[in-house]
Amino acid sequence: MMRHIISILMENESGALSRVAGLFSARGYNIESLTVAPTEDPSLSRMTLVTRGNDEIIEQITKQLNKLIDVVKLIDLADSFHIERELLMIKVKTTPEMRDEIRSMADIFRGKIIDVTPTTYIIEMTGPSEKLDAFIAAIDPESIIEAVRSGPTGISRGELGLHL
Amino acid sequence: MELNGAQIVVQSLIDEGVEYIFGYPGGAVLHLYDAIFQQEELKHILVRHEQGATHAADGYARATGKPGVVLVTSGPGATNAITGIATAYLDSIPLVVISGQVSLPVIGSDAFQEVDMVGITRPCVKHNFLVKDVTKLAETIKKAFYVATSGRPGPVVIDIPKDITAPHIKVPYSYPDSVSIRSYNPVVTGHKGQIKKAVDLLLSAKKPIIYSGGGVVLGEASESLIEFTRTLGYPITNTLMGLGSYPATDKQFVGMLGMHGTYEANMAMHESDVIIAIGARFDDRVTGKLDLFCPNAKIIHIDIDPASISKTVRVAIPIVGDVKPVLEQMLELIKASTIKIDADALAQWWKQISEWQAINCLEFDRSSPLIKPQYVIEQLHEVTQGNAYVTSDVGQHQMWAAQYYKFNKPRRWINSGGLGTMGFGLPAAIGVKLAFPESDVACVTGEASIQMCIQELSTALQYKTPIKILNLNNRYMGMVRQWQEFSYESRYSHSYMDTIPEFVKLAEAYGHVGIRIDKPEEVRPTLEAAFAMKDRTVFIDIMTDRTENVYPMIEAGKGHHDMKLRVAIGTSTDRELA
Ligand SMILES: Cc1cc2nc3c(=O)[nH]c(=O)nc-3n(C[C@H](O)[C@H](O)[C@H](O)COP(=O)(O)OP(=O)(O)OC[C@H]3O[C@@H](n4cnc5c(N)ncnc54)[C@H](O)[C@@H]3O)c2cc1C
Ligand SMILES: Cc1ncc(C[n+]2csc(CCOP(=O)(O)OP(=O)(O)O)c2C)c(N)n1
Ligand SMILES: [Mg+2]
Numbered sequence: 001m002m003r004h005i006i007s008i009l010m011e012n013e014s015g016a017l018s019r020v021a022g023l024f025s026a027r028g029y030n031i032e033s034l035t036v037a038p039t040e041d042p043s044l045s046r047m048t049l050v051t052r053g054n055d056e057i058i059e060q061i062t063k064q065l066n067k068l069i070d071v072v073k074l075i076d077l078a079d080s081f082h083i084e085r086e087l088l089m090i091k092v093k094t095t096p097e098m099r100d101e102i103r104s105m106a107d108i109f110r111g112k113i114i115d116v117t118p119t120t121y122i123i124e125m126t127g128p129s130e131k132l133d134a135f136i137a138a139i140d141p142e143s144i145i146e147a148v149r150s151g152p153t154g155i156s157r158g159e160l161g162l163h164l
Numbered sequence: 165m166e167l168n169g170a171q172i173v174v175q176s177l178i179d180e181g182v183e184y185i186f187g188y189p190g191g192a193v194l195h196l197y198d199a200i201f202q203q204e205e206l207k208h209i210l211v212r213h214e215q216g217a218t219h220a221a222d223g224y225a226r227a228t229g230k231p232g233v234v235l236v237t238s239g240p241g242a243t244n245a246i247t248g249i250a251t252a253y254l255d256s257i258p259l260v261v262i263s264g265q266v267s268l269p270v271i272g273s274d275a276f277q278e279v280d281m282v283g284i285t286r287p288c289v290k291h292n293f294l295v296k297d298v299t300k301l302a303e304t305i306k307k308a309f310y311v312a313t314s315g316r317p318g319p320v321v322i323d324i325p326k327d328i329t330a331p332h333i334k335v336p337y338s339y340p341d342s343v344s345i346r347s348y349n350p351v352v353t354g355h356k357g358q359i360k361k362a363v364d365l366l367l368s369a370k371k372p373i374i375y376s377g378g379g380v381v382l383g384e385a386s387e388s389l390i391e392f393t394r395t396l397g398y399p400i401t402n403t404l405m406g407l408g409s410y411p412a413t414d415k416q417f418v419g420m421l422g423m424h425g426t427y428e429a430n431m432a433m434h435e436s437d438v439i440i441a442i443g444a445r446f447d448d449r450v451t452g453k454l455d456l457f458c459p460n461a462k463i464i465h466i467d468i469d470p471a472s473i474s475k476t477v478r479v480a481i482p483i484v485g486d487v488k489p490v491l492e493q494m495l496e497l498i499k500a501s502t503i504k505i506d507a508d509a510l511a512q513w514w515k516q517i518s519e520w521q522a523i524n525c526l527e528f529d530r531s532s533p534l535i536k537p538q539y540v541i542e543q544l545h546e547v548t549q550g551n552a553y554v555t556s557d558v559g560q561h562q563m564w565a566a567q568y569y570k571f572n573k574p575r576r577w578i579n580s581g582g583l584g585t586m587g588f589g590l591p592a593a594i595g596v597k598l599a600f601p602e603s604d605v606a607c608v609t610g611e612a613s614i615q616m617c618i619q620e621l622s623t624a625l626q627y628k629t630p631i632k633i634l635n636l637n638n639r640y641m642g643m644v645r646q647w648q649e650f651s652y653e654s655r656y657s658h659s660y661m662d663t664i665p666e667f668v669k670l671a672e673a674y675g676h677v678g679i680r681i682d683k684p685e686e687v688r689p690t691l692e693a694a695f696a697m698k699d700r701t702v703f704i705d706i707m708t709d710r711t712e713n714v715y716p717m718i719e720a721g722k723g724h725h726d727m728k729l730r731v732a733i734g735t736s737t738d739r740e741l742a
Contacts, residue, residue, distance in 0.1 A: 069291040
């Protein structure tokens with residue numbers, strides 16, 4: 001079950017998102033994560049979707065997505081060299097003794113502390129999903145109040161691009 | 165020209181060339197109905213249930229190749245249309261369904277008769293639209309017709325809030341000649357390299373078979389298919405949806421394939437070394453158990469929908485494109501090719517096939533004192549000279565109609581294959597008859613199916629659509645009973661009804677002619693008399709042998725080579741149902 005990251009350019013219309021989500025649930029495909037936002041062309045939005053499946057399933061997923069009238073174009077980023085980033089914001093409980101340790105841990109992972117209260121830190125971090133996993137695993141689970149992840153988004157390298 | 169929303173809808177339909185709209189009024193579409201009232205070009209057919217509207221429009225579409233058009237109100241009107249929309253979706257039939265919606269400001273407030281039609285229909289339409297701006301109405305309608313009829317056809321819903329059709333809001337109207345949708349570009353011609361490979365493979369086959377389906381009907385490619393098949397001299401089988409696209413009485417035709425296909429068609433599939441699938445989608449009723457499907461065959465697949473290719477069965481040579489131009493491209497290459505078909509191998513292959521044919525898998529007891537349903541269909545074929553449009557419902561009668569009415573032309577066989585919707589036959593027949601008032605239209609049905617949309621008998625009277633209903637009355641949900649007989653030790657759980665209506669009286673109550681027969685010798689004269697009544701709908705209640713089963717059959721979990729055949733002819737009439 002290979003992990004695939006599918007990047008979709010679609011019409012920025014109400015209902016487009018539910019067509020994609022509905023397709024996945026109706027056909028029993030799994031969605032690991034999904035991000036969506038408008039693009040520099042306001043009539044289009046871009047969705048990045050992480051899914052798993054063998055080659056046949058991924059082939060059907062991409063064909064079925066392409067069939068949706070609102071889908072303009074898509075690529076499976078896993079087919080080519082690409083860069084992936086995910087955003088993490090994590091809120092941890094801090095005691096005065098722990099603060100230094102958390103700060104240096106965040107530094108090691110190139111995170112930033114973006115909010116501080118007497119008892120909490122919020123750390124912001126971007127990177128490939130595995131790096132965020134590693135960071136979360138490295139800190140004391142007891143101290144985590146909340147962790148918010150955006151799900152990965154990605155872009156292919158070189159001159160290839162997903163555009164009209 | 166300035167028009168209000170309701171007038172725009174009506175005028176757009178007229179400009180689109182729509183002849184009939186099948187519908188049922190209600191609050192959310194009252195403005196539209198008022199606009200319909202004030203013109204005469206667009207003819208409205210008032211059905212008795214919205215399901216009937218969708219099936220009638222669907223029947224019209226299947227018979228003509230033109231899109232069927234439906235109008236329903238919001239809420240219950242819209243939900244009643246769902247079964248018909250899903251029926252069209254699974255068979256790739258072009259429909260444009262206009263549903264009323266509550267006014268824009270109250271959408272989402274659980275307003276009176278509000279349902280989220282766009283949400284409900286999403287999984288069973290090719291596309292749908294919610295119109296939020298009256299100035300976009302005409303263009304949206306054009307888009308709906310374009311999407312419904314192009315590429316792989318399918319139903320499209322346009323949900324129109326009531327305030328969009330308000331009489332006092334007028335905007336400039338013009339109906340676009342064409343539209344383009346940047347995210348929607350169906351492929352037409354096939355990839356040249358793939359076609360070349362396919363032709364080479366086809367011509368070097370030793371045991372080839374052509375397996376074609378509904379895509380040939382939908383793509384108006386019957387003539388190309390005939391030329392292609394005759395040029396090659398190969399055997400051809402059709403799916404249930406493809407029947408008629410190749411003449412059933414032709415010697416190269418080996419019958420339908422699949423669960424209730426012929427022995428020879430299924431054996432030939434199983435033994436073949438090269439299969440060319442043309443506009444067919446490897447449905448589970450066709451393939452049987454996938455692991456056992458055509459173990460030795462290399463498969464070529466032509467389909468306009470890339471998602472149909474390698475969905476259930478992996479194929480060697482996929483060709484995405486419209487079947488007609490692709491077949492024409494192939495024919496050219498075949499004629500120019502230097503590869504010679506191995507005539508000895510082909511003769512050997514035909515010899516093998518004729519041995520399978522000799523089993524005579526469709527033979528039935530012709531000396532029975534009871535009416536055999538197969539006999540009724542054979543007689544229907546003779547009386548109508550094979551020229552009738554035959555609609556059907558779902559069950560054993562449907563399979564017998566498919567097996568014994570030898571369809572020689574496309575668009576004559578009108579049935580719900582993918583969804584298998586009981587209740588389809590009668591309203592579909594009305595739609596067909598409206599399209600072809602001079603042609604014979606028969607609805608082959610069963611006593612259970614016909615009751616699912618029986619109310620449309622009233623529509624048939626109002627619009628004077630004289631159809632002939634052949635009710636193969638076996639006092640059972642025969643198809644269900646057959647499965648229970650084979651797989652549940654004859655525990656006939658709820659597959660019969662204790663109270664079947666007197667159909668003759670029912671037909672008469674609706675203003676039609678009703679006839680009941682129960683002897684084989686009555687079949688022919690009754691059919692002749694019924695078809696002679698050109699201006700009457702005739703309901704023939706035919707009491708058939710209730711023990712009869714559909715043979716041959718591939719049972720669940722079996723392969724093509726493992727068909728259940730009729731045990732012995734001549735015993736079934738004495739058979740008591742356990
Ligand atoms: C009780 C019952 C029993 C049944 N038993 C059988 C049986 O024994 N045998 C059988 O065959 N079926 C049977 N069916 C029907 C079955 O369920 C399917 O509906 C049917 O097999 C599908 O036919 P098809 O493959 O031709 O596809 P269709 O549903 O007709 O689909 C057409 C295909 O062609 C493609 N296409 C459309 N337009 C074009 C074009 N212009 N160019 C190229 N491609 C195009 C589409 O993308 C699609 O893939 C039964 C149904 C019922 C209800
Ligand atoms: C709407 C709907 N409900 C249930 C079924 C399941 N089903 C398939 S065939 C059948 C029995 C049909 O009986 P009848 O119309 O008498 O036809 P017969 O098989 O006896 O010829 C049923 C219930 C269906 N196909 N459609
Ligand atoms: Mg019955």
